[in-house]
Amino acid sequence: MFAEIIAVGSELxxxxxxxxxxxxxxxVLNDLGVAVAFKTIVGDHREHLTSxxxxxxxxxxxxxxxxxxxxxxxxxxRECVAQALRLPLYRNxxxxxxxRQRFAAxxxxxxxxxxxxxxxxxxxxxxxxxxxxxxxxWLDVLYNGHRRLIALLPGPPLELQPLFAAECKPRxxxxxxxxxxxxxxxxxxxxPESLVDARCAPIYKTFPDVETTILAGxxxxxxxxxxxxxxxxxxxAQVEAAADAVSREMGDDVFSSGGESLExxxxxxxxxxxxxxxxxxSCTGGLIGKRLTSIPNSSRVFLGGxxxxxxxxxxxxxxxxxxxIDEHGAVSDAVARALAEGIRRRIGSSLALxxxxxxxxxxxxxxxxxxxxxxxxxxxxxGKETQVKELNIRGDRERIRIWAAQHALETLRRRLL
Numbered sequence: 001m002f003a004e005i006i007a008v009g010s011e012l013x014x015x016x017x018x019x020x021x022x023x024x025x026x027x028v029l030n031d032l033g034v035a036v037a038f039k040t041i042v043g044d045h046r047e048h049l050t051s052x053x054x055x056x057x058x059x060x061x062x063x064x065x066x067x068x069x070x071x072x073x074x075x076x077x078r079e080c081v082a083q084a085l086r087l088p089l090y091r092n093x094x095x096x097x098x099x100r101q102r103f104a105a106x107x108x109x110x111x112x113x114x115x116x117x118x119x120x121x122x123x124x125x126x127x128x129x130x131x132x133x134x135x136x137x138w139l140d141v142l143y144n145g146h147r148r149l150i151a152l153l154p155g156p157p158l159e160l161q162p163l164f165a166a167e168c169k170p171r172x173x174x175x176x177x178x179x180x181x182x183x184x185x186x187x188x189x190x191x192p193e194s195l196v197d198a199r200c201a202p203i204y205k206t207f208p209d210v211e212t213t214i215l216a217g218x219x220x221x222x223x224x225x226x227x228x229x230x231x232x233x234x235x236x237a238q239v240e241a242a243a244d245a246v247s248r249e250m251g252d253d254v255f256s257s258g259g260e261s262l263e264x265x266x267x268x269x270x271x272x273x274x275x276x277x278x279x280x281x282s283c284t285g286g287l288i289g290k291r292l293t294s295i296p297n298s299s300r301v302f303l304g305g306x307x308x309x310x311x312x313x314x315x316x317x318x319x320x321x322x323x324x325i326d327e328h329g330a331v332s333d334a335v336a337r338a339l340a341e342g343i344r345r346r347i348g349s350s351l352a353l354x355x356x357x358x359x360x361x362x363x364x365x366x367x368x369x370x371x372x373x374x375x376x377x378x379x380x381x382x383g384k385e386t387q388v389k390e391l392n393i394r395g396d397r398e399r400i401r402i403w404a405a406q407h408a409l410e411t412l413r414r415r416l417l
Contacts, residue, residue, distance in 0.1 A: 001033070001034055001035075001061040001062060001176060001179075002035055002036075002037040002038075002059075002060050002061055002062070003029050003034050003035070003036045003037065003060055003061065003062035003063070003064065003065070004036070004037060004038040004039070004056040004059065004060035004062070004063050004064070005021075005022045005036060005038070005039045005040070005064045005065075006040045006042060006052055006053065006063065006064070007013075007019040007039070007040070007041045007042070007065075007066050007067060008042055008044070008065060008066065008068035008075070008076075008077050008155070008367050009041075009044060009051060009067045009068065009155060010040045010043035010044045010045075012043075012153075013041060013043050017041075019041055019046075019066075019156070019385050019393070019408075020044065020157060021066040021067075021157055021160050022036075022039050022219040023151075024063055024065070024157065024160070024161055024164075024329055025066070025164065026039075026235070028164065028165070028169060028398050029172075030061070030109045030181050030226075030247075031181065032169070032172055032173060032176060032178065032179070032181075033179025033180055033181050033228045034062060034172070034176065034179075035211075035228065037059070037060060038054050038056065038059070038060060038074045039077040040056070043203045044074035044075070044076060044299070045066065045076075046076050048117030049068070049076055049077070049080040050080040050083050051080055051200060053065070053080055053084040053195050054084045054330060055073065055097065057084060057085075057115075057144075057148055057232075058124045058143075058144070059381075060329060061146070061147070061148065061149065061376065061405035062148075062172070063148060063149070063150045063151070063306075064148045064150075064151050064153060064168075064237035065077050065081065065150075065151070065152050065153060066154070066155055066160055067154070068080075068093065068152075069134035069135075069136070069152060069153075069154050069155070070114040070117070070133075070155075071116050071117055071132055071133070071134075072113060073116045073192070073209070075116070077186055078119050078120075078121060078137070078152065079119075079151055081121060081137075081139075082121045082122075082148065082411050085121070085139070085141060085143065087121050087122045087123060088118065088119060088122050089121055089122070089388065090119070090122065091119055091120075092118050092119070093118075094111055094127070094381060095117075095118040095120065095126060096115060096118035096136065099114060099115075099117060099118055099345075100140055102337055103133075114133065115241050117133060117134055117135065117211070117318060119177035119252050121136065121139065121152075122330045123139060123141065124137040124138060124139045124152075125137065125138040125139075125151075127152075127163055128163075128254060129150070129154055129159055129163050129166040129346075130162065130163075130395075131158055131159045132154055132156060132159040132162070133152040133155075134155075134210075136152050136154060136168075137151070137168065138142060138150070138152075138167070138168065138171060138293050139151075139265070140159050140171075140175070141180075142145070149171075149172065149175055151164070151168050153168075157291055158274065159228055160241040161365075162189075165320070165376055168212045172297070177230075178230050178231075179228050179229070179230060180229060180234075180235050181226060181227070181228050181235060182226065182227050182229075182230065182232065182235035182236040182238070182239045182240075183224065183226045183227070183239065184225040184226075184239040184242075184243040184244060184257070184282075185222060185223065185224050185226075185243075185256070185257070185258070185259045185329055186222070186223040186243055186250070186254050186256070186257055187220060187221070187222050187250055187254070187255055187256040187257075187259070187260075187261075187262075187411050188220070188221045188222075188223075188250060188253045188254055188255065189219055189220045189255060189262060189406055190219055190406065190407065190410055191215040191221055191309060193214060193221055193311060194289075196214065196221050196223070197214055199249055199250065200212075200214075200249060202241055202249070203242075203245050203246050203249055204225070204245075204302075205244075205245055206245075207238060207241065207242040209229070209238050210225050210226070210227045210238050210239055211225070211226045211227070212224070212225055212241040212242065214225075214254065218402055218406070219402060219403045219406040219407075220262075220406070223287065224242075224412065225243050226239065226246070227238045227239045227242075236318055236349070240306060243257065243364055252414070252417060255410070255413055261294055261295075262289075262290050262406065262409050262413065263291040263294070263409060264295055265417070266292075266412055266413050266415060267292065267295055267301055269413065269416040269417075270301040270302075270351075270416065271300060271301050273416060274304070275301065275349075275350045275351050275416070276301050276303050276322050276349040276350050276351065277292075277301060277302050277303065277349055277350075277351050277352065277353065277412070278302075278303050278305045278343045278344055278346075278348075278349040278351075278352045278353075279292075279302060279305035279343065279352065279353045279408075280306050280308050280314075280317070280318045280339040280342070280343035280352070280353070280354040280355075280358040280364070281305065281306070281307050281308070281331065281338060281354070281355050282307075282308055282309055282314070282339070282357065282378065283331075283357040283358065283400070283401060283404060283406050284311065284357075285401070286307045286354065286406050287402070287404075287405040287406055288402055288405050288409065289304075289305055289307075291409070293397050299416055300371075303347050303348065303349045303414060304347055305343055305347065305352075305362055306318060306346075308320075308339060308343075310365065311325050311330050313351040314330065314335065314338075314339060314387075315406045317343070317344065317346070317356075318338070318339050318342035318343045318344065318346060319338070319342035320335055320342055321336040321338065325367070326367065327367070328367065329356050329366065329367030329368040329371065330356055330364070330367075330368055331356050331357055331364075331371055331375055331377060331396075332356075332367075332368075332377065333377055333388050333390065335356055335377070336354050336356050336378065336379040336385060337350050337379050337381075337386050337388055338357070339354035339356060339379060340352045340353060340354035340379035340380060340386060341379075341381050341383075341386060344383060348406075349351075350382060350383070350410070351381070351382050351415075352380070352381050353378070353379070353380050353408050353411075354378070354379045355376065355377070355378050355404055355405070355408050355411060356376070357369075357374075357375055357376030357377060357393075357400065358371055358372070358374065358375050358376070359371035359373070359374075359400045359401050359404075360374070360396070360397050360400065361373065361396070361397060361399045372392065373394070373400070374392050374393040374394055375390075375391070375392055376390075376391040376393055376400070376404045376407070377379060377389070377390055377413055378391065378404070378407055378408045379392070380408075380411055380412060380415055382412070387411070391403075391404065391405070391407055391409060392405075409417055
């Protein structure tokens with residue numbers, strides 16, 4: 001069975017508000033074995049909303065609407081659902097009395113427009129909203145010969161989530177055929193999405209019951225596998241087979257098969273191999289340290305480091321000889337090497353990483369003035385051997401910093417392999 005979520009509200013079509021309800025609803029539906037096929041955002045416009053509901057009724061088994069149940073003139077969800085289903089609305093006197101009691105209990109005046117919230121679609125079941133004045137409604141109807149399950153839900157997340165969990169989830173579970181969802185995720189970094197797909201598509205296409213999605217962003221590729229089957233064991237077997245086949249093809253390019261981040265994997269590998277780490281960062285401004293320390297208990301292996309941003313701080317914090325900077329520039333193989341070796345000695349770690357580069361938008365003065373924006377050097381040392389990598393990263397300042405940090409962590413992971 002497929003679901004569609006319609007978020008109602010003109011404010012959701014502005015840059016000031018986001019539809020977060022659909023994320024929660026999708027998660028619960030997935031847990032019930034239901035795939036969300038469509039998500040729609042519609043403003044407070046009668047014709048537009050009615051049209052969107054009619055389209056959804058023709059293509060989805062389950063329709064969840066959030067928002068538009070308030071007392072104002074632009075709260076149109078009840079009217080538009082009734083119009084799309086060709087069902088009448090009537091004012092429920094019991095519901096109206098419940099609203100009056102709610103307002104009276106709070107010493108609030110109930111105005112005439114609040115009566116609008118007692119309007120009920122014929123055949124609907126009222127879903128009590130214990131956290132707000134807008135009750136939800138549930139319909140189980142035939143539409144053009146097809147069964148449709150429809151829920152009208154309040155917009156505020158603090159009202160929607162407990163109402164959906166208490167009233168809608170049990171109804172859906174009772175109405176749905178037995179189904180279980182299994183998921184698996186593979187993560188890779190610094191590989192073109194097109195190359196991953198070229199190598200993996202011939203494999204995952206041999207698993208027709210498994211839905212595979214490739215996501216790319218922030219120097220990372222994620223492959224998401226999901227499968228719905230009558231039993232959890234069947235679903236798990238399908239996704240495991242598909243993910244394992246792809247993982248064998250990609251080999252060491254896969255840094256995580258359980259959803260772990262690159263920094264989590266690196267910290268785990270450091271601990272298993274009894275290593276400690278220090279970092280010296282220039283152009284990334286502490287981004288590596290931030291990522292590592294976001295993981296609980298990272299202090300067991302990550303000892304610390306320095307943001308050696310200026311030339312003087314490179315000397316003061318990591319013992320980089322001033323003549324190296326004068327002769328080669330701060331962005332150079334020699335300085336990256338000295339940064340890593342110096343911070344390792346200062347902190348007393350077994351391994352050390354360093355990054356120095358030009359993140360832009362302008363190039364610095366002095367010895368680095370002729371070097372291009374995006375030039376980055378990464379060094380990794382164990383005290384005996386120092387490995388230096390030169391990169392030319394394209395993009396704006398933020399992209400260069402993110403990719404530089406990702407390259408550094410991936411360099412360390414490969415070394416630990």
